[in-house]
Amino acid sequence: MTSTPEQPHRGQQDHPTEPLAVAQPTQRLPLPATPPAPAPERLTxxxxxxxxxxxxxxxxxxxxxxxxxxxxxxxxxPPVPPAPAGSASPAAGPAxxxxxxxxxxxxxxxxxxxxxxxxxxxxxxxxxxxxxxxxxxxxxxxxxxxxxxxxxxxxxxQRPASLAELGRPADDTVPVAGSTTQGPDWPAVAAAVQDSVVAIDVTTSAGESQGSGVIISEDGAILTNNHVVSGAGDGQVTVTLTDGRILEAEVTGTDASTDLAVIQVVDAPDDLVPAVLGDSDAVTVGESVMAVGNPLGLANTVTTGIVSAVDRPVSTQENGGEAAVTNAIQIDAAVNPGNSGGPLFDAQGQVVGITSSIATLSSESGSIGLGFAIPVNLAEQIAAQLIADGEAEHAFLGVTLQDGTATADDVTRRGAVVRSVTDESPAAEAGLQVDDVIVAIDGDVVGGSESLTAYVRGMSSGDEATLTVVRDGRALEVDVTLATRPDDFGQQEQQPAVPDDSSGMPEGMTPEDLWEWFQQQQEQG
Incomplete structure (x- = not known):
């Protein structure tokens, strides 16, 4: 898998109301003849x-x-005020x-x-x-x-009411309610969401790069990929709205572990339109989706397709930095360099993912129908932390892993083999042992080390999880409470499988090195 690198820049009411009739003046109460009543107290x-x-x-x-x-x-x-002592009753007037x-x-x-x-x-x-x-x-x-x-x-x-719902349509969470995955109305969706998508330009002393982003708040917070803005440093970041306006932006925070970042528009105008965030857990294989972005500098580009797979373990790495590992949404919609950080919409115009990477046969081949998007539920969680603190915390299990298989109950499954357990870590406290094979977490099947790592990174410190483990040919469940990953822990929770010596592939390769090696083999063949 390769990340999508940034490219060099080359009404009126039906019944109007009527004013109420002016009330007729009232008659004053008759005053006693003598002595005169004291002046009434002057009140505000x-x-x-x-x-x-x-x-x-x-x-x-x-x-x-x-x-x-x-x-x-x-x-x-009201009772008649009594006359003062010694005074006569009024000579005229009713009683x-x-x-x-x-x-x-x-x-x-x-x-x-x-x-x-x-x-x-x-x-x-x-x-x-x-x-x-x-x-x-x-x-x-x-x-x-x-x-x-x-x-x-x-x-x-009387009955309870909500001020928050006043003035809102019956369903304000769906930009295009009449569009469905069985019959998507893509022109309507594109028109409804276009104002929420931006093109991002990063200019540094080393050159210029481009990407995409999606507006997530009215005050100008924009969600994008870490690899789009990670090289900004002291450089200039600008965003271009769909109407052509160019605005200055600053980096709020980045997270290399998930390849996500948030930038903030400086002096944001008051007409920014944030996108509606959907629920990536509800995304299903075969569902219609639409990617919008800035591929190769072609802003406001729309491509459509379907969801090819969910929970697809994807690992990307930039310039030897920390690998970003996610259980991604795989799509066949065309995604190319420059789409990075752009939103993936469902048929109703809700953001369900952030496009981030593609699989290619070579660095020059572009899209071959294998694109990947970070689930929006994870993106929303990380974005909230970046906006609040400028950085994100990740859950921590405390193991090093390797791909492998395990057999129990006459069933063989792939899983993540535990190679080491960190002392005093959640894994150690839960009783995990070396050579345990983790085949599921909270009922979700784990296909290997990347899959488990992605699941853990998508959780929060303090979350409880149940691991399905195969130990000595027996399946058992282990409850674990995740902690916050230490800053110096690095990537120990994700180790690739060791290639078989007979395959001719060198040992100790990272997934990225393995992919590059595979590409080289294809070019040489």
């Missing part, structure tokens, strides 16, 4: 509202907790103050008092107008629940 509008609200609540209390029949009873009229017009507001003399006798429905409409203002204020302050009950006065019609 907020104090008036508080007293009025308290009075209304007190009036409504029996309707909320009492029998339903009392719900529409008119509130009692009690007249009620305000239906739907009116409380008297200006007592702005906090309950209305004398408005019709129930008119009072309800006034409450609707009043509580609308209350809801607005409480939403800002974080207390919208208190006002909800006042709008309708009945707790029986």
């Amino acid at each position: 509008p907020a104090q008036q509202w508080a007293r009025y609200d308290a009075a209304q609540r007190a009036t409504r209390e029996p309707a909320l907790v009492g029998a339903p029949a009392a719900a529409h009873a008119a509130p009692p009229a 009690t103050p007249p009620p305000p017009p239906a739907g009116g507001t409380p008297s200006s003399a007592q702005p906090w008092g309950p209305p004398a006798g408005p019709a129930p429905r008119r009072r309800s409409r006034a409450w609707l107008w009043i509580t609308a203002g209350v809801v607005t204020g409480l939403l800002v302050g974080g207390g919208a629940v208190a006002a909800a009950q006042l709008v309708d006065g009945s707790a029986g019609t």
Whole structure:
């Protein structure tokens, strides 16, 4: 397998609302003839509202907790203020103050008092107008629940709601809901996702290289491959949007173990469109997929195909650095140098992988229908760590491995042969032994050392796993709790199988050396 090297640069509402009718002014209460009543206390509008609200609540209390029949009873009229001692009764006017017009507001003399006798429905409409203002204020302050009950006065019609869902379509996780893997609508998918894909250019003193990336946040975080930007150093990184705008970017963090990286647009515009991330665990063989990227500098290139395999162990290495080992999604869609870091979409426009490498017969052959993408679930996990800390941690088992086979219960399987166990490692604490053959992890079949390494790297420190092990011809299960891989542990968890001497191949070869040797043999033959 070879990584995909970077190439040198060469409406309106149906029923508009109407303003509520202005309430008629209320009549003032008659004042005693003598002596004159003291001037009412001057209250601020907020104090008036508080007293009025308290009075209304007190009036409504029996309707909320009492029998339903009392719900529409008119509130009692306010009592007549007693005349001061020694004063005469008013010479004119009714014995009690007249009620305000239906739907009116409380008297200006007592702005906090309950209305004398408005019709129930008119009072309800006034409450609707009043509580609308209350809801607005409480939403800002974080207390919208208190006002909800006042709008309708009945707790029986209330139900939980989610502010997060307001204004969203019924299904906002699928960019193209009408497209399926059986009948993909690729033109619609391409149109829906194109604004989320970028071309990446890295310029250094050694030259210029290109790759692809996918926008994963509105503030300009872009997910790509480590080998696209690992050589940036103090060089310049720019991204080109699908509309042609060129933006400066900085490297947020890289992870050679998974060949993933995150870059950040500097002074990101506010119209960036992040892609929708799907679930790579749900990807199945035969599913329709689409790769979008910048192959050979040809931006916005779309290719389609199917998923040829899942959990395909793939190891890539750049310039003698740490090998990136993943259980990749294998695709037959054409992927070429420059596609690295670009998104792989499913038929509904969700990102399910990050294209990263291809298998070729020679460095000049390009795509032969064997492309590989890093599963998006792993990519999302690593990206979150890179954004938060600038680096990623990986799970650690604590063994060196070699490809091999094991037989138990009259069944022979390929697996990862344990060649050494690190002291005080999770493997040592779980009781793994030299010459154990690990044939599965959490029920997933392990085909060799690369496969097991990829599964472990896709997990997190503290995760628990069950290993199916063959020891002395017997199959057993071993529970292990993974730890964080030490920085100096290197690649000990992944060792290639030792080639058979009779094959004519040199010993001690890494998978990359073996592949290069195979290519040389093909060219010589």
